[in-house]
Amino acid sequence: MNQDQMMQLLAAMNPELAPILAMLMSPDVAEEAPKRKPSAYNRRYAAAYRRIKKKKTLKNGNMAKGFAGVRGHKRIMKMAHDEARKGGKKK
Numbered sequence: 001m002n003q004d005q006m007m008q009l010l011a012a013m014n015p016e017l018a019p020i021l022a023m024l025m026s027p028d029v030a031e032e033a034p035k036r037k038p039s040a041y042n043r044r045y046a047a048a049y050r051r052i053k054k055k056k057t058l059k060n061g062n063m064a065k066g067f068a069g070v071r072g073h074k075r076i077m078k079m080a081h082d083e084a085r086k087g088g089k090k091k
Helices: 003-013 015-025 040-055 069-086
Strands: none
Touching: 003 015, 040 069
């Protein structure tokens, strides 16, 4: 028995609950809100962050010396922001 059938059965058994059950069954507008479109800068920053993080990750999965923990994350963020401000990947 699916959820819709269960709600209909409950409404039939207790008519006083029908308005409340109808509100529960209606789709929420807040859940269907459109996702934001990332800006060009945000896409460049994300790509730079992933590229730098991959470069500073060792074969065993640990981060390179100086790039582990919170300080390492901040260093990678700063490097990625600098690269994104300049216009993306530089060869």
